[in-house]
Amino acid sequence: MVEMKTIAESKCFEGTQWVLSHQSKYCACDMTFGIYVPEKAGSSKLPLIWYLSGLTCTHENAMVKSGIQRWASEKEVAVVFPDTSPRGEGVPDDPNFDLGQGAGFYIDSKKFPWEKNFQMWSYILKELPELIFSNFHLDEKKQSIMGHSMGGLGALNMAFRNPKVFKAVSAFAPISNPTSGIWGRKQFESYLGIESELWEEYDPSILLEKRGYPGSILIDQGTKDDFLDKLMPESLEKQVNARKQGNSFRYQEGYDHSYFFVSTFMKDHVFWHEKILNK
Amino acid sequence: MVEMKTIAESKCFEGTQWVLSHQSKYCACDMTFGIYVPEKAGSSKLPLIWYLSGLTCTHENAMVKSGIQRWASEKEVAVVFPDTSPRGEGVPDDPNFDLGQGAGFYIDSKKFPWEKNFQMWSYILKELPELIFSNFHLDEKKQSIMGHSMGGLGALNMAFRNPKVFKAVSAFAPISNPTSGIWGRKQFESYLGIESELWEEYDPSILLEKRGYPGSILIDQGTKDDFLDKLMPESLEKQVNARKQGNSFRYQEGYDHSYFFVSTFMKDHVFWHEKILNK
Numbered sequence: 223m224v225e226m227k228t229i230a231e232s233k234c235f236e237g238t239q240w241v242l243s244h245q246s247k248y249c250a251c252d253m254t255f256g257i258y259v260p261e262k263a264g265s266s267k268l269p270l271i272w273y274l275s276g277l278t279c280t281h282e283n284a285m286v287k288s289g290i291q292r293w294a295s296e297k298e299v300a301v302v303f304p305d306t307s308p309r310g311e312g313v314p315d316d317p318n319f320d321l322g323q324g325a326g327f328y329i330d331s332k333k334f335p336w337e338k339n340f341q342m343w344s345y346i347l348k349e350l351p352e353l354i355f356s357n358f359h360l361d362e363k364k365q366s367i368m369g370h371s372m373g374g375l376g377a378l379n380m381a382f383r384n385p386k387v388f389k390a391v392s393a394f395a396p397i398s399n400p401t402s403g404i405w406g407r408k409q410f411e412s413y414l415g416i417e418s419e420l421w422e423e424y425d426p427s428i429l430l431e432k433r434g435y436p437g438s439i440l441i442d443q444g445t446k447d448d449f450l451d452k453l454m455p456e457s458l459e460k461q462v463n464a465r466k467q468g469n470s471f472r473y474q475e476g477y478d479h480s481y482f483f484v485s486t487f488m489k490d491h492v493f494w495h496e497k498i499l500n501k
Numbered sequence: 502m503v504e505m506k507t508i509a510e511s512k513c514f515e516g517t518q519w520v521l522s523h524q525s526k527y528c529a530c531d532m533t534f535g536i537y538v539p540e541k542a543g544s545s546k547l548p549l550i551w552y553l554s555g556l557t558c559t560h561e562n563a564m565v566k567s568g569i570q571r572w573a574s575e576k577e578v579a580v581v582f583p584d585t586s587p588r589g590e591g592v593p594d595d596p597n598f599d600l601g602q603g604a605g606f607y608i609d610s611k612k613f614p615w616e617k618n619f620q621m622w623s624y625i626l627k628e629l630p631e632l633i634f635s636n637f638h639l640d641e642k643k644q645s646i647m648g649h650s651m652g653g654l655g656a657l658n659m660a661f662r663n664p665k666v667f668k669a670v671s672a673f674a675p676i677s678n679p680t681s682g683i684w685g686r687k688q689f690e691s692y693l694g695i696e697s698e699l700w701e702e703y704d705p706s707i708l709l710e711k712r713g714y715p716g717s718i719l720i721d722q723g724t725k726d727d728f729l730d731k732l733m734p735e736s737l738e739k740q741v742n743a744r745k746q747g748n749s750f751r752y753q754e755g756y757d758h759s760y761f762f763v764s765t766f767m768k769d770h771v772f773w774h775e776k777i778l779n780k
Contacts, residue, residue, distance in 0.1 A: 234761035285759060289568040319576060383726070446512070482513035 226357065227333065228302035229254060235295035236261040239285065248349050249308035255350065256285040259358060260295040267312040269299045269364035269499040270354070272380075272388075272481075274306075276371030277405075281305045283458045284370070287481035293492035299499065300360050306344055308339040320405065321412055327400075328376025329424050331413040341430060347380060350374070359402040364499045366390040366437075368491055371453070372397055372405070372486055374441075379456075380425035382435050390498040392440040392491045393445055394484045398458035399427040405452040415431070429467075438498050439470045442487050444477030505636065508533060514574035515540040516717040518564065526619040528587035528627050535582035537562040538637060539574040548578045548643035548778040550771070551659075551667075553585075553624070555650030556684075557603045560584045563649070564759035572771035573673065578778065579639055583625055587618035601682065606679075607655030608703050614626070614658055619692060626659060626666075643778045645669040645716075647770055650732070650765055651676055651684070653720075657705035657737075661714050667688065669777040671719040671770045673763045674726055677737035678706040685733040691692040709744075717777050718749045721766050723756030 229241040237260035246253040262268060271294070273284050281303045284290065294301050307313075307326030314335040315416025316322035324338075332342035355362050367388045369377035381391030399404020401421045414420045422428045429435075439462055443455045456469075462471040477483040506518040516539035541547060549572070552563050552607040560582045563569065573580050586592075586605030593614040601615075610619035634641050646667045648656035651698035653675025660670030679685020680700045689700045701707045708714075718741055722734045734750075741750040756762040 232757050232759050232761040233723075233755040233765075235765050239761050289571065289764065291761070292568065292764070444512075463744050476512040478510050478511050482511040482518050482570070483573070485568065486512075486514050 226353065237291065237295050239291060241281065244310070244353060246247045246345055246349060248345040250339050250394065251310045251313050253308065254279045254281050254305055257354065257358065257486060258285070258291050258294055258301045258303075259301065260298050262298050265363035267359050267364075269366075269496065269500075271299055271301045271495050272365065272367040272377070273301055273374040273448070274304050274328060274346075274367070274369030274371050274373030275303070276306070276369075276373075278319050279306050279373070280324070283481070287485065288488050290488050290492060293489050295491060297496040299492065299496050300358065302353045304350060307342060311497045313339045317448070325372070325409065327372060327409045327413065327424070328379065329410075329413055332385075332420070332440060333413060333415050336413050342376075342399070343380075346376075347384065354444045363391070364389070366392075366495045366499055368392040368495065369392075370394040371449075372480065375400060375424075375426060379424050381437060382426060382429040383423070383432060385436050388437060390438040390440075390495055391435075392494065394456070394487065394491075395443050395453055395479055396426070396441065396455075397453055399425060399454040399456075400459070401425045401428065403452055403454045405449075425494055427461055427493065429459040434465075438449070438494075439465070439467065440491065440494055441471045442474050442480065442491075444474050444483045444484075446476050447479045449479055505632065505635045509677070513516075513570045515569065516574050518570060520560065523632060525587070525624055527624040527626060529703050530587045530592050533560050533584055533589065533623070535560045536633065536637065537564070537570050537573055537580045537581065539577050541577055546638050546640035546714060548642075548645075548775065549639045550580045550774050550778075551577055551644065551646040551656070551657040552580055552582050553607060553625075553646065553648030554584070555648075555652050557598050558585050559603070562760070563763075566764065567767050568688070568764045569767050569771060576771060576775040578771065578775050579637065581633060582740050583629060585609050586621060596655070600688055604651070606688045606692065606703070607658065608644075608689075608692055609672065611699070612692060615692050621655075622659075625655075626663065629713030631731050639757070640759065645773065645774045646776055647656040647671040647673075648675065649673040650758065654679060654703075654705060658708060661705060661708040661712060662702070662718060664715050667716060668769070669717040669719075669774055670714075671773065672721075673730055673766065674722050674728070674758055675705070675720065675734075676732050677746070678704060678733040678735075680704045680707065681736070682731055684728075701706045705773075706740055709737070717773075718744070718746060718751045719770060719773055720750045721753050721762075721770075723753050723758065723762045725755050726758045728758055
């Protein structure tokens with residue numbers, strides 16, 4: 223069994239907010255993540271929501287800024303907060319904030335110098351679940367995923383390609399059409415190489431159009447988001463609305479890209495996830 | 502009228518989270534603060550809660566970590582988040598985290614090199630209110646104050662010495678008896694000079710014993726707080742309990758000193774303040 227190191231353990235809304243680290247085989251470095259486990263009355267396994275963060279974030283941002291623990295505690299669901307990339311001295315980086323450390327884009331890289339460490343897709347889908355489900359009393363059959371910005375992109379891609387694992391996906395201001403946008407083309411070229419079929423495997427607008435998704439989708443996008451030209455919500459909005467699921471792509475009047483926006487709608491998201499997970 | 506510069510403006514729980522800066526005459530430098538103003542149905546002036554932060558914090562910590570906006574929005578109260586000290590290149594500092602910038606202790610310094618800038622007592626009680634009440638539609642007659650750690654100390658001192666201004670005071674893990682503790686004696690000696698009557702003006706345990714307080718008090722202290730030896734809650738607990746106000750000094754089992762603790766009890770505090778402010 224893989225050994226984990228406890229970095230921090232804080233009581234929070236009667237449950238426990240853990241920060242843990244472990245040696246990752248996929249990322250070939252030490253990885254840190256947060257996990258919130260509410261106190262629970264019964265003995266049944268708890269559902270698990272994955273929260274993927276955006277550019278420049280670590281495991282910590284959503285953990286301290288989103289207010290998610292209050293709602294997770296109330297609804298008795300656990301939440302895991304993975305890091306956004308491999309990190310450390312031996313890990314390649316880039317001087318720009320939108321490439322390298324803090325900008326893993328939740329993909330498995332194929333290109334030098336990134337491919338040795340930047341395997342966030344496999345890290346989150348294969349390595350971290352093994353670690354989490356063997357150490358916490360959680361229900362593998364009740365998983366869903368959410369994320370913000372680059373993490374919204376990762377959450378949508380993971381759900382659309384793994385509908386049996388994730389019953390529901392929600393996102394705050396996700397990067398929505400990366401094969402067409404500044405946030406996407408640059409990173410895909412660096413991590414995956416020149417434009418190819420691989421790119422489409424990481425574009426939620428294309429995935430949803432081509433494969434559909436049997437689960438539930440909820441997306442919130444602020445209308446005063448400074449990054450609308452990079453997020454490109456329109457194509458995803460079109461695909462989501464074409465599903466006729468009802469009010470699942472919502473523009474929120476006056477909200478920006480910050481955690482002031484995320485925290486405002488977090489209760490909605492957690493309650494929505496829990497309802498689906500416990501259906 | 503003093504000019505203010507808008508650093509940031511984000512919609513949050515239907516209201517607005519501002520970050521503003523201005524030239525301070527008391528601190529002789531540019532000062533930044535946050536203020537949250539909820540959206541409001543009627544036209545009456547809103548009550549105002551002051552939130553004072555702890556060591557190493559800026560105006561930002563509680564603003565992004567405490568989750569206070571949700572409750573302030575629900576109860577229609579504004580919240581102001583001052584910085585914890587003067588800052589900048591021309592402002593004296595100390596290599597230790599508990600003295601100098603980020604560690605103003607909310608006192609008016611009398612000693613070189615601090616006295617030119619470190620006038621946080623007057624800044625918060627005289628300069629900032631003038632600025633806030635002339636720019637926002639808030640009710641000067643409905644003010645209360647709260648804080649965390651060093652900010653809890655500041656909040657208690659300000660309330661006890663200004664009971665007509667602050668109808669209520671609450672604190673999370675406040676520095677409670679600074680004239681006897683490591684967090685207090687060191688800073689008082691630097692900022693105020695060798696032990697004197699001045700020190701007692703900044704010690705809430707002594708102030709409450711000597712002067713009493715006609716307002717309401719609520720204090721939460723985690724039992725797993727790593728800084729209990731420096732906070733010294735016992736003397737304050739004794740004074741608060743001697744008032745026989747009921748359950749106003751509460752030990753919270755298992756909680757530490759972090760914002761995971763603060764955010765857990767924030768709803769309680771805001772609801773408690775609002776009830777008193779609108780009585």
